[in-house]
Amino acid sequence: MSAYRLDYLDQLESEAIHILREVAGQFERPALLFSGGKDSITLVHLALKAFRPGKFPFPLVHIDTGHNFKEALDCRDQLAATLGEKLIVRNVGDTIKAKQLTEPKGKFASRNALQTYTLLDTIEEFKFDACIGGARRDEEKARAKERIFSVRDEFGQWDPKLQRPELWNTYNGRIHKGENVRVFPISNWTELDVWNYIRREKIELPSIYFSHDREVIEHEGQLVAVSEFIQLEASDKVLTKKVRYRTVGDMTCTAAVESKASNIDDIISEITATKTSERGETRIDDKVSEAAMEDRKKNGYF
Amino acid sequence: MDLLRFITAGSVDDGKSTLIGRLLYDSKSIMIDQLEAIERQSKNKDEGEIDLALLTDGLRAEREQGITIDVAYKYFSTPKRKFIIADAPGHIQYTRNMVTGASNADLAIILIDARNGVVEQTRRHSIITSLLNIPHIVVAINKMDLVDFSQDVYNNIVIDYAKVAQSLGLKNVTYIPLSALQGDNIVEKSDKLSWYEGPSLLHFLEEVEVQDTINLTEARFPVQYVIRPQTDALHDYRGYAGKIVSGVYKVGDAVTVQPAGIQSRIKAIEIAGKEVAEAFAPQSVVLHLEDNIDISRGDVIVNAAQPVKTAQELEVLLCWMDNKPLIPGNKYLLQINSRVVRSVVRNIEYKLDVNTLEKNEAPSQAVLNDVIKATIKTASPIPYDSYQALRANGGAILIDETSHVTVGACMIQ
Numbered sequence: 001m002s003a004y005r006l007d008y009l010d011q012l013e014s015e016a017i018h019i020l021r022e023v024a025g026q027f028e029r030p031a032l033l034f035s036g037g038k039d040s041i042t043l044v045h046l047a048l049k050a051f052r053p054g055k056f057p058f059p060l061v062h063i064d065t066g067h068n069f070k071e072a073l074d075c076r077d078q079l080a081a082t083l084g085e086k087l088i089v090r091n092v093g094d095t096i097k098a099k100q101l102t103e104p105k106g107k108f109a110s111r112n113a114l115q116t117y118t119l120l121d122t123i124e125e126f127k128f129d130a131c132i133g134g135a136r137r138d139e140e141k142a143r144a145k146e147r148i149f150s151v152r153d154e155f156g157q158w159d160p161k162l163q164r165p166e167l168w169n170t171y172n173g174r175i176h177k178g179e180n181v182r183v184f185p186i187s188n189w190t191e192l193d194v195w196n197y198i199r200r201e202k203i204e205l206p207s208i209y210f211s212h213d214r215e216v217i218e219h220e221g222q223l224v225a226v227s228e229f230i231q232l233e234a235s236d237k238v239l240t241k242k243v244r245y246r247t248v249g250d251m252t253c254t255a256a257v258e259s260k261a262s263n264i265d266d267i268i269s270e271i272t273a274t275k276t277s278e279r280g281e282t283r284i285d286d287k288v289s290e291a292a293m294e295d296r297k298k299n300g301y302f
Numbered sequence: 303m304d305l306l307r308f309i310t311a312g313s314v315d316d317g318k319s320t321l322i323g324r325l326l327y328d329s330k331s332i333m334i335d336q337l338e339a340i341e342r343q344s345k346n347k348d349e350g351e352i353d354l355a356l357l358t359d360g361l362r363a364e365r366e367q368g369i370t371i372d373v374a375y376k377y378f379s380t381p382k383r384k385f386i387i388a389d390a391p392g393h394i395q396y397t398r399n400m401v402t403g404a405s406n407a408d409l410a411i412i413l414i415d416a417r418n419g420v421v422e423q424t425r426r427h428s429i430i431t432s433l434l435n436i437p438h439i440v441v442a443i444n445k446m447d448l449v450d451f452s453q454d455v456y457n458n459i460v461i462d463y464a465k466v467a468q469s470l471g472l473k474n475v476t477y478i479p480l481s482a483l484q485g486d487n488i489v490e491k492s493d494k495l496s497w498y499e500g501p502s503l504l505h506f507l508e509e510v511e512v513q514d515t516i517n518l519t520e521a522r523f524p525v526q527y528v529i530r531p532q533t534d535a536l537h538d539y540r541g542y543a544g545k546i547v548s549g550v551y552k553v554g555d556a557v558t559v560q561p562a563g564i565q566s567r568i569k570a571i572e573i574a575g576k577e578v579a580e581a582f583a584p585q586s587v588v589l590h591l592e593d594n595i596d597i598s599r600g601d602v603i604v605n606a607a608q609p610v611k612t613a614q615e616l617e618v619l620l621c622w623m624d625n626k627p628l629i630p631g632n633k634y635l636l637q638i639n640s641r642v643v644r645s646v647v648r649n650i651e652y653k654l655d656v657n658t659l660e661k662n663e664a665p666s667q668a669v670l671n672d673v674i675k676a677t678i679k680t681a682s683p684i685p686y687d688s689y690q691a692l693r694a695n696g697g698a699i700l701i702d703e704t705s706h707v708t709v710g711a712c713m714i715q
Contacts, residue, residue: 004518004550004582008305008384017586018545021526025599025640049574050543050586053536054529137375144374145361160361163372164708165398165623167405168697169545170637174706188386190377280335294362 009197013046016185018169019148020050023130023183024057026173030130030183033119034060034087036072036079037248038205039134042194043185044079045203058132059086063118065111066093067229067250075206090122107231108224110253120156123180130173130181138190139279142294148187154178158298191246191278192271199264208245211262216241222255222282246271247282255282303379306512308409309388309436311400311427316413317444321482322376322389325504328489331378371396373403382508392423397656397671398623400430401711405697408512409438411503416449416479420462422657429656432470433619433673433713435693437515439467439475442503447481451494469659476510478503516583520687521549521557521605522695524639525597529588541572541588542597547639547694549605551589552580556606559597560685565606566591583694600641602685602695610685610695616678617715619654619689620647621671624702624709628668634709636680638698644681645700651675678712689713 006014020043023030032047034040047056060080064073080087092111095118096103104110123131137144147163149171164172173181186194198205215226217236224230226238229252243256244267261267274281310318326332364371370391378385388403390396404410410431414424431439441463449455456479467475478487479495480503486492489504501509529541551557555568570590571581581587589603597603604610622628628647636645652661654673661675668674689696690713700710 004516005304005513006584008303011305011584014545014584014586018526021543021545021586022640025527051529052575053539054531057527138377141374142361144376145372161363161371165402165699165711166708167402167699167711168694169406169547170639170697170699172637172699172701172706172708174635174701176706188375188377190379190384192379193384275334277333277335280333 009193009200012186012189012193013049013197015169015188016043016046017050019171019183019185020047020132022149022171022173023132024051026171027130027181029126029128030058030132031061031088031126031128032056032058032132033134034062034076034080035134035248036062036068036076036206037134038194038198038209039136039186041075041079041203041205042197043132043134044083045201046185048083056083056085059088061088061090061122061126061128061131063115063122064089064091065115065250066091067111067227067252069206069208069245069248069251071206071208072248075204088122088126090118090125092118094118095121107233108219108252109229109231110250112250112253116156123156128180129175130183132183132185134186135184136189136191136194137184137187140293146184146187148184149173150182150184151175152180152182156180160294160298192268195264195268195271199268206248208248209267211242211244211259213240214243214256215239216243216256219255223258224255225251227251245282246278249282257281303381303383304512305384305386306409306507306510307386307388307407308411308507309390309400309403309407310411310413311390311392311403311430316392316415316423317482318389318392318413319370321411321413321442321444321488322387324482324485324488325387326376326378328485329378329380329504372399380504380508385507392427394426394656394671397426397430398621398711400427401434401621401623404430404434404436405711407434407436408515409440409507409510410436411440411442414441414443414459414463416443416445416455416459419459420466424463425466425658426656428466428470428472429654429659432472433621435690435713437474438510438512439472440503440506441475441477443477443479444482446479446486446495447484451479451486451492453497456498476500476506478506517548517692517694518550518582519548520608520610520692520695521551521555522547522610522687522692523551523589523603524641524695525599525601525603526640527599528597540594541590542603543586543588544640545586546581546583548583548692549608550580550582551587551605557591557603558606558609559591559595560602560604560610561612561683562601563612564593564595566593566595568592602639602641604685610687612683612685614680614683615648616680616684616686616712618676618678618698618712619673619715620668620676620700620713621673621711622668622709623670623711624707625670626702626709628672628674628710630667630676633703635701635703636678636684636698636712637701638684638686638714639695641684642701643684644703645678647700648677648679651677686714688715690715
């Protein structure tokens, strides 16, 4: 019977496809949140496996902070065009203007927290009842607690103490009008699983994941790209370094890592040997407090 | 490389968090920044001790109270296997959370404090393990350092637990003496336990055969979604998308679509757009049938030679999970895999004492964390298997129609 044995990546893939199809089967107006990063690109690849030769039963939705890497945006547009799937983009800049929100100040003024406003507006505009996202439980300890079908109230809030029991592979997506469900098909994948899957499936990624020369400044041990979105001070030394990105978020809150890894094999070797977590190494926004992610999720963040 | 999902249940006192912390730490799955973060918070940092519980307790309330409230999932791998740990609370008031974590586990680690032996909590966790039909059990006899690594202490606990295992009909029980705090028998075998001839915990977890937890003899395929592109090129394409929850499907197999009972044959099987001759659990596939019949989400395609039970009246063991009580006569939605039907809980036969396994007189209503035997009547027929025989097609949830919350877990008898 050993012929009927699945490799762990096949098991994770099958689980993710099952979850995506549950979304298609249970919701009327789902959406797939797509950023152009490796995790959401992986989700799109899984959706192809789940629904082809049919169309996706959901549009791709990007909440664009205006501070994104051009390479990620290009990859996003190109992928949506190649697949012939619908892409909806909503801009945080527009929300700031319409709602007269206050732009965050400071050297690395990040619109990351303001994304939530645009996301909630977009959910309301299109009456989305489920939003699929590429979050993983290994990323952060609040995420380690979250269900695969995570119910949010009409304000988008997560209540970690009142999560629905989630048993077997049976997902309960029933909600009241105005509520929505965030769905995380790759909850059980680790960073390394994603990379191994990308290698196996030969998935194309934005070039910033691979080693390249970039002008950066050093900030508390992290390398931040020089861009129009951060304010340089006289004391900042601009250096050109060989870097790559381990995650792709805003240019203001994502740090680069020094690396010569120019192909997937090298990246996997680096990640296997690393002693720093993905978010710890690359996210400037998680360090605010011990419960930074839990608090943001409670307020409607992904 | 394959995958092992296991659950550890217990409280901080049992050394559960230390054990998980040790597995993660010794398998190099804890990163420097995560260690620094817990060092900053550890209360005894002056003494240079790291509180590994802070690593697993992810919510502010849990860290403040020093308890585990809800299941956290942790990941680590060795060159042999990827592991998913469901780290569940052990207190009786969080039984529902333990049930949630146990539902997908291939293996349960039951922690025993060597100083205390088999206690009420050991029995409760074993009963839940048996209710949820977790295929493998490791009895981790922890804190051996506090009993001078005594073989007699270990032997007596094994004798005591064997009685529990026998009364519950537990199979595949493995006993491992260890000290999570000092790392004895966790990754490497310990010299201090030289009388113990079995493997270290990690070695056992790497080697235990879990392929047998997947049923490959009864073919069950709940339809999740129908793919119908309706384009000119694919005008006649009609594929049934779903996951094979058990068994094997081959092109040409005679199948029955339940609950309607319609017969057909498998015309084609696709995995991610590629045609294959056969597919097996737990693969996600698309099935095509010879005949054009009405099949929709919630129907189950089974191998005609491996029939499924179909009924409208179900005997279940039910774990109640809501703060509002279960009142017999109330209507709930029953969901088994992708099928959702209205149902009514008819009567409660008895209540199970999860500490002793005694059957107590039926209460008039069940409250949070109660495990009861009940009869459920459904509005339309349910294709199912007995949970103890086929976990993948014998577990159902109950949903409150007004709050939409998942309120019960049913193990169909």
